[in-house]
Every structure is written in C-alpha cells, then in structure tokens.
Amino acid sequence: MDDQVTKTPANTGQIVPDFEAIGPDQESLASWRTKNNINTSTQIRLVKLIHMRYQHPELSKISTFLHDFGMQIAKSTDSAIWFSGYGSDPYVYYAKKGPKQFLGGAFEVESYADLKKAAAMSEATGPIVQLEDAPGGGSMVTLLDPEGFPVNLVHGQTPVKPGSQMNKLVMNYEMEKPRVREFLRFQEGPAAVHKLGHFGYCVQNFEEQVKWYTTNFNLVPSDFQHIILADNTKKNVALFAHVDRGQDCVDHHTLFMSMNPTSHVHHCSFEVHDFDTQHLGHQWLTKKGYESVWGVGRHVLGSQIFDYWWDTTGNMVEHYADGDLVNEDTPVGYGLAGPEGLAVWGPEVPKAFLA
Numbered sequence: 001m002d003d004q005v006t007k008t009p010a011n012t013g014q015i016v017p018d019f020e021a022i023g024p025d026q027e028s029l030a031s032w033r034t035k036n037n038i039n040t041s042t043q044i045r046l047v048k049l050i051h052m053r054y055q056h057p058e059l060s061k062i063s064t065f066l067h068d069f070g071m072q073i074a075k076s077t078d079s080a081i082w083f084s085g086y087g088s089d090p091y092v093y094y095a096k097k098g099p100k101q102f103l104g105g106a107f108e109v110e111s112y113a114d115l116k117k118a119a120a121m122s123e124a125t126g127p128i129v130q131l132e133d134a135p136g137g138g139s140m141v142t143l144l145d146p147e148g149f150p151v152n153l154v155h156g157q158t159p160v161k162p163g164s165q166m167n168k169l170v171m172n173y174e175m176e177k178p179r180v181r182e183f184l185r186f187q188e189g190p191a192a193v194h195k196l197g198h199f200g201y202c203v204q205n206f207e208e209q210v211k212w213y214t215t216n217f218n219l220v221p222s223d224f225q226h227i228i229l230a231d232n233t234k235k236n237v238a239l240f241a242h243v244d245r246g247q248d249c250v251d252h253h254t255l256f257m258s259m260n261p262t263s264h265v266h267h268c269s270f271e272v273h274d275f276d277t278q279h280l281g282h283q284w285l286t287k288k289g290y291e292s293v294w295g296v297g298r299h300v301l302g303s304q305i306f307d308y309w310w311d312t313t314g315n316m317v318e319h320y321a322d323g324d325l326v327n328e329d330t331p332v333g334y335g336l337a338g339p340e341g342l343a344v345w346g347p348e349v350p351k352a353f354l355a
Helices: 018-022 029-035 059-069 112-119 206-216 275-287
Strands: 046-056 072-076 080-084 093-097 101-109 139-144 150-155 195-203 219-228 234-243 255-259 264-271 292-299 305-310 316-321 332-336 343-345
Touching: 029 219, 029 332, 046 059, 046 150, 046 195, 046 234, 059 072, 059 080, 059 093, 059 275, 093 101, 101 112, 101 264, 112 139, 112 150, 195 206, 206 219, 206 234, 206 255, 275 292, 275 305, 275 316, 292 316
Parallel strands: 046 093, 101 150, 195 255, 219 332, 264 316
Antiparallel strands: 046 101, 072 080, 080 093, 139 150, 195 264, 219 234, 234 255, 292 305, 292 343, 305 316
C-alpha cells in the first residue's frame, strides 16, 4: 500500500544565484532600458530611501505605537515628531499633527543640482525648502506623481553616528555546531528598527506610474508580475523596483506598485536585525494589543522575513529581515501575479493585505 503513495520529499532551503532564482522569463537591465527608451543622463539621481512622512490626528498615540514598533524619538515639537532607527539616517519616520494623510516617502539625491532639476518640473509643489527644524537639516523638494502621491527629494542632510551593532548570533545546525558551551538568551521588547527599506502603492494607471518613476529617476525593475488576459496575452500589474547604483548592491526593492481599482498607499517597511529580533518584536506588539495584518512569514520576491501591522491611525507598516540584494547585473524578472507567490511560508494571505 505504501508503495502506491506519492511521497513528498522533506523541505529544503538553498542559496541560488539571482539569474537562476528568477527563472527563464527574464531580461538584462540594459535590454529593458533600451526597450523602454530610458535616458539615464536626464534622470534625477536617487541615492537611497531615507524616511517616510505621514500626518496623524493624535501624535501621542502614534508615538507610543512607533516606540513599541522599534523606533526612538529623535526630536519632537507640539506639531511634529521625528523618529529614528539605529542606522546613520537622522530619522526614518516623520509624523506631523493633522488629519490622516500620507505625505510620501523621502529619497536622498546625489546633488543639489538634482533638487534644482526637480523644482523646475511641472509636478513640483513649490520651490526648494530648508529643513531647518528636522534632525540633520538639509533641503527638500516635493513632487506629485501622476496619481497625486508626494515624492520627497532631500539633499544635504547630515548623517548621525550609527548605534551599536546588534549581536550576530551563531547558529548550531544538525551536522555543524560551532556554538559550544555558549547559550542563547533573549530580552523581551520591541524589534529595534535599523533603517527604512521600502514602501508601496496601489495605483489605478499602472503603466503610467511605472513610466513616470523609471523615466524621471534611476529606479529600475527587479521584478514585474503579470496576469493572463482572455486573449492569452500577459499584462503587467505589479512592480518591485530598486534604486540603480550600478555595481553597488542595494535592497531588492525600494518601491512597490500594484494595479488596484483605487489609488492608496499600501505599506512602508523597516529593517530589523534578524529572525529572533523580529519574532520577539511580533510577540511584543501582540502583547501590547496592536492589530496584526499578516505574518510572521517569508516572502518569495525579495526573500524577506515579514510581519505587517496596523498603526493607530490605520496605516500598514512592516518589519523585515534577511532581504535579497541586487545590482545592475541582476536580470529583470517576470512572473505570474497571485497570492500564492507572495510567501513561501507563513499564514494565509489575508484579504486586508490584498485590498
């Protein structure tokens, strides 16, 4: 009887080169640029994503939540609070007092000339402003993308000295056990945030949004996801994009976009140290009574371990750890969209995450 039963092999994990992991439906970044007439010489040059900007009606409530989420107050006034991680960015989250509103992500740009270029665009909301009250200072220009999402560009910010590096735990495997007479012990508490990793939108005009971001900035695709139409053709409906820094390695995605009947911000995501840190933070938030959206689990694209939460104003925020890195040699991947492709393990994808 047993001989007739199909036996599934035990699960395994492995490290696979990017071009193999992506699969056969891929193309080089150079090919994608040529096909889409991308002129890199005219682009505003982004360096990295540095902080998120939101408006909240009750600063005290969001302050308590973000502390429990793993951030610290860098500076506060009656009308705004700047929250930091333990990385080199002076702050990773800006909270302004007022009705609930998404104020955009903020990118560091290479030069003040990039700010001037942005300020001259028709999408600019105003001239270059000085961030006199913000930790680290700097100058900023805000653009509105085709669906009205703010895009903040910052230059001249003074970095801070990073906090102490978290402990790199030594793991004992079944046939290799380097940790001898050394025991693991953990402290309950928030999952300390290191830096801002990415944020994502749901958009109505997907193709227009992709064109605007990849034409005006050095944002390039890591992966597209598509659906199959009735005539058996493919239609791209989601994009995972990263900041192109040439041979320098960067996070698999800095900006995520997916097609949706309504335009809205989906989530923003902050890096934490490791798997244990993240689980302890998840446990801490649960004990504090906050509402989990999804997790803990591991994504497929980007490979991050994730957990998503609702903040006290109703915005979705994520912790992540152990994400993939890419550079200009990483091919652009194309895959089928669907809930089953979002995680390799973890709870079932909730409807709230897909909305």
